[in-house]
Amino acid sequence: MRTLGLRTGNSLYLPLTVFLIVLLCFFLYYSSKPIQSHGQERILLKPPSTDHSQNPELKQVLKRASMSDRTVILTMVDEAWARPGSVLDVFLQSFKVGDGTRRFLNHLVIITMDAQAFGYCSSLHPHCIHPSTFVHYFSPTIPNRNLLSWKKHSVLLDVLKLGYNIIFTEADVMWLRSPLSKLNPILELSISCNVAGAGDGYMQDGGLFFLKANAIASEFLQQWRLTKVLYPNPPVEESLCDTIMRNQDVVKWFGFRVNLVNTSHFGGFCQLNKDRLSDVYTMRANCCNNLRSKVHDLRLLLDDWINFRAHSSRKNTLEPMILKWRTPQQCRP
Template sequence: MEDRTVILTILDGTWGSPGSVLDLFLESFRIGLKTQRFLNHLVVAALDNQAYRYCTSIHPHCFQLAPVTSKLAKRKGSTSPDHLMLKKIKYDLLLEVIKLGYNIVFTEADVMWLRNPFVHFDPHARVTISCALRGTKILDKGLLYMKSSAEAIKFLKFLQFKRVLFPTYLDRSFCEMAVHKLRGHTKYVDTGYFGGFCEPSNNISKVYTMQSTCCDNIKSKVHDLRLVLDDWINFTARMSTNASKPSMGLSSFSWRAPKKCMRKKNAYT
């Protein structure tokens, strides 16, 4: 982009295979409102050969990170070594890109882009993020914007340092760590704009992205994300038909997802 912003996601072969999450992720950009142009600025970082090969067959901007032997997406439980390793890879990659002078929008690949979320990113804040409070935990919403700055570099280097001293430190959410370390440099966005299966919102006029949170099983995740995109297609078609009376489309709309995904009270994936 003109302001040196790149959109970045990370996945392995479990999500990056035919008929899996990556297909739905890219489709969301194509059918979202004013989101198609962002595909030219979306970079997919593949964790293994399978994900890299498939990504290059359907998207022009893919690269492979150092091989990770374990199947990260199959692991359950936030304290598993694979979960912490994925966070290490993520933050190391963010640091390298930020140091090159690029601003970053990091998005999980199971986040469906339905509208342009950039309208909610503060160009003056070092980090723009949406956080969910569940019990005593501060959880991420699968999307964050980070500007290339001295503060961002210092923060990401701090995470590198802390994980050496305390290997489980990265088990915290990015939101929780940003609250404690970035404070005044962080802009928090209304969680209603960035939805998830844990707390689905039927206010379709407000939702910009939808993530398959509270969903461990890959088949259930793909099934329910397909429902999200199909519902979005039907909704936008209805709005076009009732352009003179937009409220007619809103009043009768509701998401069908989550359906197969287990809505566990304390789960977040």
């Protein structure tokens, strides 16, 4: 009977002990500060400063690339995406052939995840970040590419805390027109979301979004990162859209305001039937895991866009065949 009593006691105290340890770590990891939101005072968690955000190289590159309102365009590439004939080549080409997009190259910062990517990036573009700047996030001891979204959110948080608004774009997004008119500079987030799967309702973003550098945006990303530590999900990439849609109560509590951009403006291969050349601002090669197929279809997409612009400059009316993409051919949704 005594042995049974000890076992029963242990079974009751163990969950309580674990809970108290997690709660103690939570309060030690954060401090509080009051901020004003919608005219009411409330307490938000203050994210701790990191050595990464204090890196002088990062500060210098961001300062050089910043727009007048302290907005920078960020993307991330590794060696597979940054080599001759790679996704990075097509990505940079899209800015050059897009309508009013070439100027954004001056504001584009490319974060490289390994030394090979940095070497190739530096041969093409003036604003490349060496992987040593974020060595903790891009450690080779964490090779799982499914953790990329977690690393990306950590990098975004560091840049936000330096006071820079962020337009984040995946490197497989083609910039065909300036997306600035679709991004709300007042709200914390502007993003386009699509349902990627009919079964579980998983929300996928269009590969481009705007984050405003303020306390609310920083606190929300910090909370998301803490949630990933305490309650790790299965090893799948979690999009920002999915994070927001599945945590509406947290979004509302933080006052994290979201501007949902029409998916016809920020399109992708997964929903190509919705997108016409006359409507689209950016196009992403999603639903395509093979890099060679991705590059092939992105080049085809840019050819279609160049032909569309040449045709529209010669005529006032557009032939129906010109309004349709030939892509994807090798990428199959």
